[in-house]
Structures are given as structure tokens and as C-alpha cells.
Amino acid sequence: MLAKTESVALVGSDARLVEAEVHVAPSGLPTFRLVGLPAKSVMEAEQRTRAALESSNETWPQRRITANLAPGALRKEGTHFDLAIALGVLAAAQRIDPTSLEGWVSVGELALDGSLRPIRGVLAAAIECRRAARRGLICPASNAPEAALIEGIEVIPVETLRNAADFIAGKWTAPPVSPAERNHQICMDDLCEVRGHEDAKRGLEVAAAGGHHLLMIGSPGSGKTMLARRLAGILPEMSFEESMEVTKLYSVAGLLADRASLITARPFRAPHQHISMAGLIGGGTGLARPGEASLADRGVLFMDEISLFRRDVIESLRGPLEEGVIRLARSGGVVTYPATFTLIAATNPCPCGFKEDKQKSCSCSARQIREHDSVLSGPLLDRIDIQLVLDRVSRSQLMAVEEGESSGSVRERVEKARLMQIERYGSSMKTNANVQKRELITYLDLESPARSTLGKAIDTYFLSGRGMTRVLRVARTIADIEGSGPVRERHIERALQLRLCAAEEGEDR
Numbered sequence: 001m002l003a004k005t006e007s008v009a010l011v012g013s014d015a016r017l018v019e020a021e022v023h024v025a026p027s028g029l030p031t032f033r034l035v036g037l038p039a040k041s042v043m044e045a046e047q048r049t050r051a052a053l054e055s056s057n058e059t060w061p062q063r064r065i066t067a068n069l070a071p072g073a074l075r076k077e078g079t080h081f082d083l084a085i086a087l088g089v090l091a092a093a094q095r096i097d098p099t100s101l102e103g104w105v106s107v108g109e110l111a112l113d114g115s116l117r118p119i120r121g122v123l124a125a126a127i128e129c130r131r132a133a134r135r136g137l138i139c140p141a142s143n144a145p146e147a148a149l150i151e152g153i154e155v156i157p158v159e160t161l162r163n164a165a166d167f168i169a170g171k172w173t174a175p176p177v178s179p180a181e182r183n184h185q186i187c188m189d190d191l192c193e194v195r196g197h198e199d200a201k202r203g204l205e206v207a208a209a210g211g212h213h214l215l216m217i218g219s220p221g222s223g224k225t226m227l228a229r230r231l232a233g234i235l236p237e238m239s240f241e242e243s244m245e246v247t248k249l250y251s252v253a254g255l256l257a258d259r260a261s262l263i264t265a266r267p268f269r270a271p272h273q274h275i276s277m278a279g280l281i282g283g284g285t286g287l288a289r290p291g292e293a294s295l296a297d298r299g300v301l302f303m304d305e306i307s308l309f310r311r312d313v314i315e316s317l318r319g320p321l322e323e324g325v326i327r328l329a330r331s332g333g334v335v336t337y338p339a340t341f342t343l344i345a346a347t348n349p350c351p352c353g354f355k356e357d358k359q360k361s362c363s364c365s366a367r368q369i370r371e372h373d374s375v376l377s378g379p380l381l382d383r384i385d386i387q388l389v390l391d392r393v394s395r396s397q398l399m400a401v402e403e404g405e406s407s408g409s410v411r412e413r414v415e416k417a418r419l420m421q422i423e424r425y426g427s428s429m430k431t432n433a434n435v436q437k438r439e440l441i442t443y444l445d446l447e448s449p450a451r452s453t454l455g456k457a458i459d460t461y462f463l464s465g466r467g468m469t470r471v472l473r474v475a476r477t478i479a480d481i482e483g484s485g486p487v488r489e490r491h492i493e494r495a496l497q498l499r500l501c502a503a504e505e506g507e508d509r
Helices: 047-056 082-092 124-132 140-146 161-168 198-210 224-228 240-252 277-281 311-315 317-323 366-374 379-382 408-424 439-441 447-462 465-482 487-509
Strands: 002-011 014-024 030-035 066-068 104-106 136-140 154-158 214-218 298-303 325-330 331-339 342-347 384-390
Touching: 002 082, 002 124, 014 082, 014 124, 030 047, 047 082, 047 161, 066 082, 082 104, 082 161, 104 124, 104 154, 124 140, 124 240, 124 384, 136 140, 140 154, 154 161, 154 384, 198 224, 198 342, 198 384, 198 408, 198 465, 214 224, 240 384, 277 311, 317 325, 317 379, 379 465, 384 487, 408 465, 439 465, 447 465, 447 487, 465 487
Parallel strands: 002 104, 030 066, 104 136, 136 154, 214 342, 214 384, 298 342
Antiparallel strands: 002 014, 014 066, 325 331
């Protein structure tokens, strides 16, 4: 007899419906064959399913069993197909009514004792259920609050295979499920703790308000890391749409196993200098997993001492910095992960870190300095909107009793600027830094003196087309912070200062 049920396959940060067909032949030698381009983790489902059925007071059919996961061209990977295969075997063996499986999507890894283990990607599975207008999702009870975030579908939390089979047979009623809570988290690092660096603080505010990438150059101890770690405290709270995108990504990556809550704090990822390309942008064997750049989606990717990263690893960020997505080509197709993050890069001015330092002399040779400067290529620097040079804080600034402006005060201005961008572009997912160029120009409202200043800067600093657009994006953000409709000359001048001060400093040195 043939029975059909449904599960999902994870493709990037999304899920796609997979039909699980199970056929139990009336005769033939007892065998089990699984087809449909399954990975090794899926092939092992036979042993887990067989033991789980026997532990659930069911007998394994002593017949020739064939299970097919369709579509066959889509590679299946993961242990979450276990539950669908087990229910299909029971239905094909006429232990439960095959028609009762219609409209239900089931996911879950079976333990040998018949219990269900938590899996990754449940939120993506629930979203796919709603998109495909399915009745609901049967999933492990520990994953149910995550799935319940999606309205419009039923979520059936099951602890064991026995629960799932009895629910399909109408012998067991599932308990209600409450959606995962939206926990508000407060960043403890406050900007008021940073002494001096007023220009850098204003640059940080502009980066937060418009989602701009930022590079800080300074000697060891100048405060680069301290400033970078306080960016999260001035970023606005994520919208529900952004929270769902980030939570789904972390669910697919398997990073929600120890918590069942909607992610509301913007991610802050700080990869080590020895990270591989796959670790940064994603990849690996089998199903391509998200890397640190994707895990920083809607948040901050902090690359401390960026000059110590491998050059090919740094250059792999070109696409994400420009497009906000990462595409990983595999034999089975292209996997896409979101990667709309704010890059905060920090580096020393030279290998020893004391080039032109007022307190210590530089010990680097001219060749070492050239090699150090060549790590960050021109095309990559062209994608970074703001470049700041940090000097050491003076003794009087360090010993000052009065604190600077708090993160809360700065965040209020940032939120007002972001609100203007939401009203302008019609979406909380768009900022001045990532909106399409045509849409940016439509709402730019550039005054004539500002246009003249920009034209002179193009001739003086040989700005590329991308560089000019980056200046306009920063200028638009500065105007938003001031609450100004048109972009004025002072906004262009400040944007040029934020973008070119590091380049000018390098020329002087």
C-alpha cells in the first residue's frame, strides 16, 4: 500500500516542502530502501525509525518498503525527516488512516526509545507551511513555541512518536502552545564610558543611523574596540520583521536549541582573525551553513585587527557589503543567506601599531608598512562609507570626572533618523546604506551648493561612481539626524570628512 505525508528540506535560510511517499509491498524480501537524493544523515533514518517504532509498541513491517522523498532533484540533508518517514510507514502498513495525514507537515528526529529530539529550522518550516496553505506542523514539543510564532497554522507539539501517531489517529489531543516570548535585552556597554573621541562618536552615530560600514585606524589602546562594542547600544530596536528574519536564520543554523524566544537584540559577531572563508561567509561540506557574516544579519560584524585576516577572506566580503546577501554555489544549486550587517573594522596603522604615534616610535620597515596597507584593497575600501583615524586620548580627557553623552541619548537621535527612513522607503528593512541607488536619488533632494561641493570633491579626490554614491548615502543620513529634508552643503562636507579623513591621513604620513 502507498501512503503520502509531507516534511521540509532546508535550502539556505528557507524551507521547501518535501513529499514523503512510503510504499509497503504485499510480497518480497523484507528490505528498506530510501530514495530521493538523501544525504547520509537521511539514509540513517531507517535504523532510528525501526527502533523508535518498536519502542512505541509497534512492529516493523516485514515487507519490502520503499520510501521516496520528492522532488528527487533536491538534496535532502538532516535528521528531521525521521518523523515523516515513520508516520508514512505506519500509514502504508495500515496502522493509521493514510488520509488523516493530508494537510499535515511533520518534522522531528527520532531517538531510539521513540522520543523526539529538537531540530533546527522549525521556524522556516512553519513559514513554509503557511505559504503552502497547509493545515499545520507536527514537531517536537521543545520546538513548538518557535513554530507558534507563525500565525495561521496549527502547531502540534509531540514528545514521542506514539503521541504523533495517536494524534493522527484521533486518539490524542495536543496541548495548546504559546508562542515564544519577545524578550527585550539591554546593552550594558554605554557610550558615556568612552573618554574623548568626540569625532569618532559622531561617526559611530552616523553609522548606526544609516547602517553604514565603518573603518577605524588607530594605535593599540586608542579605543577602537571599546567604541565598536558600544555600537550595539545605540542601534534602534529591531522591528518584528527583522526579528523574524534573524530568528529564522539562527534556527536554521541550529543556534536556538537552548532557548525558545524571538531574537530581539541585534547580533554582534566578532570572528577571530584565523577564521576561514567558509566560517565567515558560510559553506562547509554537505548543506552550506551560514557563516559569521550571515549570523550578523541586521546587526554588527566586528572585525578587530582586520589586517591580520587572510586577504581572500576579507575580499569575500565584497558581495555582502554591496548586496546584503550571500550566495553559495553548490552542485545542487545556489544557497542564499541574508547578510545585511554593519561592518565595523579596526586596524593598526602599521604592523607594530605605532606609526606616527606621539608616545612610541615605529619599528616597521617601509616594506612592512606597504604590505600592511595592501591588505585592504581599494575596491573593498570603496565599499566602506566611513573611515576614522583615532589618536590616543589625552591625560586630561582620561581623568575627566564628567561623563560624555549616554548611549540612550544618542539612540534617541538614531531612532528618529531611522523613523524618517522608514517613512521615506516604506520599510524597516531599508536604510540609507542599503536602499537601491535609484530610490536613494529619488528622495535625496540635493541643494545646489551641495551639488557644487560634491562636484569639486569628485575632481579633487577622484571619487568613483560608487564612492560618490557612498558620500550621498552618508550625507542623507547626516541630514536625517538633523531632521533636515534637503541635503545641504554642510551635510556633503561632513560626509566627505567622514569618508576621506583616513585617506588624507595616510597621504600625510
